[in-house]
Structures are given as structure tokens and as C-alpha cells.
Amino acid sequence: MTRAIEGIDVPDARGRVGLDRAGRDLTGNPDVVVREVELLAAAWHVLRRTTYDYRRRDGSWSREQRETYDRGDGATVLLYHPHRRTVLLTRQFRYPVYVNGHPDGMFVETAAGLLDGDDPAAAVRREASEELGVVIGELEPVFAVWTSPGSVTERVHCFAAPYSAASRVGAGGGLADDGEDIAAVEMPFATALDRIASGEIADAKTIMLLQWAALRGPFSPSAAGSCP
Incomplete structure (x- = not known):
């Protein structure tokens, strides 16, 4: 049988x-x-x-x-304050990086999560709300990438969105029922770039979005030149 x-x-x-x-x-x-x-x-x-x-x-x-x-596809968003020139990231314990050489497993990265049946834009709005307490208004699609194509099928849909004090309406922190314990990390954009060089920011999707912001996004020379 x-x-x-x-x-x-x-x-x-x-x-x-x-x-x-x-x-x-x-x-x-x-x-x-x-x-x-x-x-x-x-x-x-x-x-x-x-x-x-x-x-x-x-x-x-x-x-x-x-x-x-x-593991399904995912979505992530770089939240940035265009006038204060800051970014809003998350910090949480990630066991896979801890077991593979990260000093303490406390990983700094953009808000992100799996689609779980939602379309990418809806998923990233959900994650920004759950993890950082931010309600996203304008949302810009940036690119979609496979970060480990040799073995992981996941495609990550990457977005960017402005935030402000008024859009930080919730407590964030993630979902306790899912074991999440997420802290918000706000820092100057220039500091975030420096932390790529120092290795303090080592997450692939976050590095790509920060580099995009510097080269073609809200903190690029062309964006600065367009400001009144």
C-alpha cells in the first residue's frame, strides 16, 4: 500500500x-x-x-x-525623511546570521516581510505598520530582486516611501505572536551609508535600497538639484 x-x-x-x-x-x-x-x-x-x-x-x-x-516572495521598503535626510530602519535578532558569523545577530534592515497572499504594495504597507508603526502614503516601486538565486526561490519587491512624524502613528515592534521583537532605528542617511562601509549594515536588500537612494533616489545629486 x-x-x-x-x-x-x-x-x-x-x-x-x-x-x-x-x-x-x-x-x-x-x-x-x-x-x-x-x-x-x-x-x-x-x-x-x-x-x-x-x-x-x-x-x-x-x-x-x-x-x-x-518561502514565498517578500516585500521591503526604505522609509526616508526627505527634509531631515534620515532613514527609518528596524533592528531585530536574526538567528541565521548569528549562527553564520554575525557578532550578536542583532540585524539592522529595512522593514520587510513575506507577501502571505497580499500583493507586494499591500504587504509592504502592512509590514511598515506592524514593525515601525508607520502609515505609508506615497509608495514608489524601485526594483524586484532575487538575492540568493542558487538555492532560494524568493523574489523581494523593493519600495521606497517618505515618512514624517505625522505618519508614525503606531507603536510598531512587530507581532508578538510571531515572536517578533523589533526596534525602530532612525539615523541620518549619511550615517547609514557609513555603516555599510563599516559592516554594521550588512543586509543585502537594505544596502541596495540605500545605494539606490544615493544614486537615483531621494538623496541623489539630481534630486538635490531639483529642490527649490
């Missing part, structure tokens, strides 16, 4: 089935043919091992295997 497997034949703890189907219907690249998808783990997120045939540049075919970690 074949045993039913959670997440494939019967719902897992999150009510999901068919988790071994991801990638089987891909047709965008004729040089890639998916042969098998194995479900290795399905806790909160999903770990799969996929076997596929790949046609190399010389025309030969090779069989490859890759493990992918699927």
Missing part, C-alpha cells in the same frame, strides 16, 4: 497539497527539461530537490540536481 505523504497527497499543517508539482510545467526555456521533483521537507516553508536535463552551450545534455528553498 502506498503511504499518503503530507503536502503531496494529503494536506500538510498549512493545508497545502501538490507541493511536488512546482516546476513540472515550466516551458519558458527549451534547454531545460524538468524530470522529477522531490519534496524533502514542508514545515513552514518548502524544501525540494529537482532533477532536470540541461542543454549546454556546446549542444550536449547533462542531468542536474538542485535543491530549492521556497
Whole structure:
């Protein structure tokens, strides 16, 4: 008798089935043919091992295997005060960076979270409210990136938005039920750039958004030149 497997034949703890189907219907690249998808783990997120045939540049075919970690897509926002030239970031404990060499795991980064069924703009408004108590008005899409394309499927939708004293209407801190304990960190934009160089800000999405703000965003030379 074949045993039913959670997440494939019967719902897992999150009510999901068919988790071994991801990638089987891909047709965008004729040089890639998916042969098998194995479900290795399905806790909160999903770990799969996929076997596929790949046609190399010389025309030969090779069989490859890759493990992918699927946690869904995410969204993040750089909150900035255009007149005071400050940014509003978060500080929280991140165990994965702590176990991989970060001095104390207390990570400074932009407000962010998984989409969890929302569209990216709605998700980032939710996260800014939960983590920093900020109600976002104008919201600017900046770019969407894959930060670890060798193994993690997550695409992060990156935004920027101005904030002010009037828009900081909540306590923030994150959701205690989710184990979040998040502090707000406000600092001059120039200080944030210096902390990239010193290694105090080491989060990829945050660094990209800060660099964008300096080169093409609200603190760029062109933006400064447009001010009256």
C-alpha cells in the first residue's frame, strides 16, 4: 500500500497539497527539461530537490540536481525623511546570521516581510505598520530582486516611501505572536551609508535600497538639484 505523504497527497499543517508539482510545467526555456521533483521537507516553508536535463552551450545534455528553498516572495521598503535626510530602519535578532558569523545577530534592515497572499504594495504597507508603526502614503516601486538565486526561490519587491512624524502613528515592534521583537532605528542617511562601509549594515536588500537612494533616489545629486 502506498503511504499518503503530507503536502503531496494529503494536506500538510498549512493545508497545502501538490507541493511536488512546482516546476513540472515550466516551458519558458527549451534547454531545460524538468524530470522529477522531490519534496524533502514542508514545515513552514518548502524544501525540494529537482532533477532536470540541461542543454549546454556546446549542444550536449547533462542531468542536474538542485535543491530549492521556497518561502514565498517578500516585500521591503526604505522609509526616508526627505527634509531631515534620515532613514527609518528596524533592528531585530536574526538567528541565521548569528549562527553564520554575525557578532550578536542583532540585524539592522529595512522593514520587510513575506507577501502571505497580499500583493507586494499591500504587504509592504502592512509590514511598515506592524514593525515601525508607520502609515505609508506615497509608495514608489524601485526594483524586484532575487538575492540568493542558487538555492532560494524568493523574489523581494523593493519600495521606497517618505515618512514624517505625522505618519508614525503606531507603536510598531512587530507581532508578538510571531515572536517578533523589533526596534525602530532612525539615523541620518549619511550615517547609514557609513555603516555599510563599516559592516554594521550588512543586509543585502537594505544596502541596495540605500545605494539606490544615493544614486537615483531621494538623496541623489539630481534630486538635490531639483529642490527649490
